[in-house]
Amino acid sequence: MRKMKIFGVILCFTLLFLSACGSNENTTIKLGEVTRSLFYAPQYVAIEKGFFEEEGLDVELQTLWGGDKTMTGLLSDGIDVALVGSETSIYVYAQDSNDYAVNFAQLTQTDGTFLVAKEAHSDFKWEDLKGSNFLGQRKGGMPQMVGEFVLKQHGIDPHNDLSLHQNIDFANIPGAFLSGDYEYVQLFEPTASVMEKEGNGHVIASFGEESGHVPYTVFMAKQSYLVDNKENIEKFTRAIYKAQQWVQETDSAEIAETIQSYFEDVDLDILTSSIERYKSQGSFATDPILDEEEWNNLTNIIEEAGEIPDGEISYEELVNTEIAEEVINQ
Structure with a gap:
């Protein structure tokens, strides 16, 4: 009888321990990328090197194959964060969306x-x-x-x-x-x-x-999501910044080996030379800050193409640099 009581006490403590562990589960962020591209190497590095996990995040990556599908997924809450061209945030904003997309972390800074x-x-x-x-x-x-x-x-x-x-x-x-x-x-x-x-x-x-430099591919989220999940977005941005720094400091061959599973049909030597090509022309952003000069270059390009929407394209409204600045200054 005494053994049964001891067993019951042990079971109770075990259940309490598991419950306590469960309260520290990682937060899930649903991330949608516009396409699968070697151009997004730092994103895959952040996943494979465990930088998101270090921040207590489980990132569920899905490829949505197209800017329109990616933005539809974001605006309908099918995904929490989108990796897509920053021009899409301008198009959404021009449609007078009540809860528009805000760019908070830059991944690539040239055309690819x-x-x-x-x-x-x-x-x-x-x-x-x-x-x-x-x-x-x-x-x-x-x-x-x-x-x-x-x-x-x-x-x-x-x-x-x-x-x-x-x-x-x-x-x-x-x-x-x-x-x-x-x-x-x-x-x-x-x-x-x-x-x-x-x-x-x-x-x-x-x-x-x-x-030249443009905010070519950027992580964005709805305005409401940034307000309600500021801490998680900060963690997300910190993981991306770690990956950006790692890519900057690491040779192309090691980067290629790290992310090879995302491009199984491509030979390792091609991955390596392609990454080197992007690194040599400075395509991968070295920090997540999207500055106003890059934004102005983007809007000039859109205007030249005749795709600029009516009304003001507000850098202050569509770009949040506070989170990225906090991350790199910590």
């Missing part, structure tokens, strides 16, 4: 596309594009707007000096380039390097180098 040609160019000049058959990106999306901005900087009217095609879905652009009679295309890594390795194309220029 490269100009790929079917034929080799030993001495490429931008004017070579005039009169060519060019496979473009989606109208109103950042790749296309940056592409047009760069072409105009080189005296090329993308809608009159080229035969510009924009009727292919993002995921099908590489295949369409290979099978069609297009001479040039804009591609992200590692697709550009894979095409080059297989002898199907040649990387001849970088739109990221040409366009």
